[in-house]
Amino acid sequence: MAMAAAMIFSLFSSGLSFLGGRPHFFMSLTFFKIIFRTRSISIDIIYCPVYNCNIEQVLYIAKEARKMKIELWSDYACPFCYIGEKRLEKALAEIDGGDKVEIEFKSFELDPYASREVVSSTVDRFAAKYHLSKEEAAERIEAISRMGRSEGIDFRYVSTRYTNTFDSLRLTKYAQEKGKTGIITKLFDAYFTKNLKLSDHDVLTQIAGECGLDKDEVTAVLSGDRYADEVRADEQEAMEHGIHGVPYFLINGKYTASGAQPTAMLKKAIEKILAEETSAATSLDGMVCGADGCHFVQ
Numbered sequence: 699m700a701m702a703a704a705m706i707f708s709l710f711s712s713g714l715s716f717l718g719g720r721p722h723f724f725m726s727l728t729f730f731k732i733i734f735r736t737r738s739i740s741i742d743i744i745y746c747p748v749y750n751c752n753i754e755q756v757l758y759i760a761k762e763a764r765k766m767k768i769e770l771w772s773d774y775a776c777p778f779c780y781i782g783e784k785r786l787e788k789a790l791a792e793i794d795g796g797d798k799v800e801i802e803f804k805s806f807e808l809d810p811y812a813s814r815e816v817v818s819s820t821v822d823r824f825a826a827k828y829h830l831s832k833e834e835a836a837e838r839i840e841a842i843s844r845m846g847r848s849e850g851i852d853f854r855y856v857s858t859r860y861t862n863t864f865d866s867l868r869l870t871k872y873a874q875e876k877g878k879t880g881i882i883t884k885l886f887d888a889y890f891t892k893n894l895k896l897s898d899h900d901v902l903t904q905i906a907g908e909c910g911l912d913k914d915e916v917t918a919v920l921s922g923d924r925y926a927d928e929v930r931a932d933e934q935e936a937m938e939h940g941i942h943g944v945p946y947f948l949i950n951g952k953y954t955a956s957g958a959q960p961t962a963m964l965k966k967a968i969e970k971i972l973a974e975e976t977s978a979a980t981s982l983d984g985m986v987c988g989a990d991g992c993h994f995v996q
Contacts, residue, residue, distance in 0.1 A: 766972060767800040769948040771936050773808045774863050774896055777842045777855055780886040782945035782958035784849045789964035796968075803874060803882050805867040805932040806944045812862040814897040820858050845958075852891045859889075861897035864929065869902050869916070871925035878909045950975060 770786070772779040790796030818826075825835035839856050846853025866885055873881040884905050888894040894901045899920045906916040919925065939948065947955040953971050955964070 765798070765800075766950055766968070766975070767802065769802045769804050769951075771804045771806040771932065771941055771944050771946040771948075773806050773944055774866050774885050774889050775808055775812075775858075775860060776806075776944055777846065777853075777890065778958040779945045780851065780853075780890055781846055781849055782947075783882070783886065784851060785958060785961045786947070786964055788849075788961045789968060792961075792965055793968060793972075795972075799968075801879065803870055803879070804935070805870070805929040806936055806941070806946070807863060807867070807933065808944075809862075810864070812860065814862050816859045816861055816895065818860070820856055820860065823860060846890065851887075854891055854893055857893045859893055859895050861895050863896050864926075865899065865920055866896040866902060867929045868923075868925040869906060869919060871928045872916070872919045873906065873909060873911060876911060878906075878911055881905065881909045881911075884909060 768786070770783070772783065774780075786801075790799055793799075820839060821832055821835050824830065824839055825832050828835070828838075830838065836856065843853045843855045846855070870881060870885065873879065885896065888901065888905055889896055896902070899917075902920060903913060903916050907913055936946070939946075939954075941956075943956065945956070945958060949955070949968070949971055953967075955967060959967075
């Protein structure tokens with residue numbers, strides 16, 4: 699990409715000679731235009747003052763324009779959230795620069811009033827919630843489990859031990875602050891594969907330790923109410939966005955997607971947004987010169 703852009707830089711620079719001299723002749727009144735594309739980035743227009751612009755600056759602008767942040771509202775007791783998180787991971791792995799995308803996990807409790815103890819089986823809870831027979835509930839649970847297994851997850855939904863997830867969400871806020879985002883996948887795995895209780899502080903402390911978090915700090919977080927306000931703030935923000943179900947994706951603060959979208963669809967959407975964001979971020983107006991002379995762009 700650098701070589702291709704450098705060639706275009708050379709062509710446009712040499713093409714300024716018909717205006718009456720070397721490129722630096724017009725100083726700050728002379729600008730050149732660069733157009734280049736790659737597989738997942740489209741930079742349409744970049745104007746730079748000739749006397750101090752170089753290809754490294756252009757590529758830096760392109761890199762900055764490609765920054766992306768995805769805010770993902772989710773709950774650990776949500777099967778589609780785990781599937782959606784896995785599909786997002788796969789989509790980003792297939793995108794050039796996908797590993798640079800910032801992911802922020804945001805809290806959403808499916809049931810803020812859920813007990814801290816297991817009070818029913820998954821089949822019984824499913825049947826009661828969706829007005830199904832136990833046989834129908836078991837079939838639907840297995841269908842969701844097959845979806846999870848198709849994503850490479852050892853998905854054991856039928857034997858999950860449903861409890862309140864508030865403390866696990868508080869712990870996630872603490873872990874994200876410490877840069878230990880790997881805890882998100884581990885907590886999903888703890889619930890859907892290992893079938894552990896996410897209200898159990900011993901379970902949460904063990905998982906946090908596996909992620910490299912300080913045990914004493916984790917104990918202090920879980921024994922008090924630290925990060926409770928942050929969890930509630932996420933949930934308030936979800937209400938303001940009109941979010942009623944998860945997973946829910948907010949990309950760069952303005953593009954949205956809900957549900958466990960297929961990997962290919964997520965990839966296509968993210969690449970499209972990257973292209974649009976880059977084009978918008980790098981289409982800069984300034985003083986320009988053309989065959990009809992130099993003038994200001996209003």
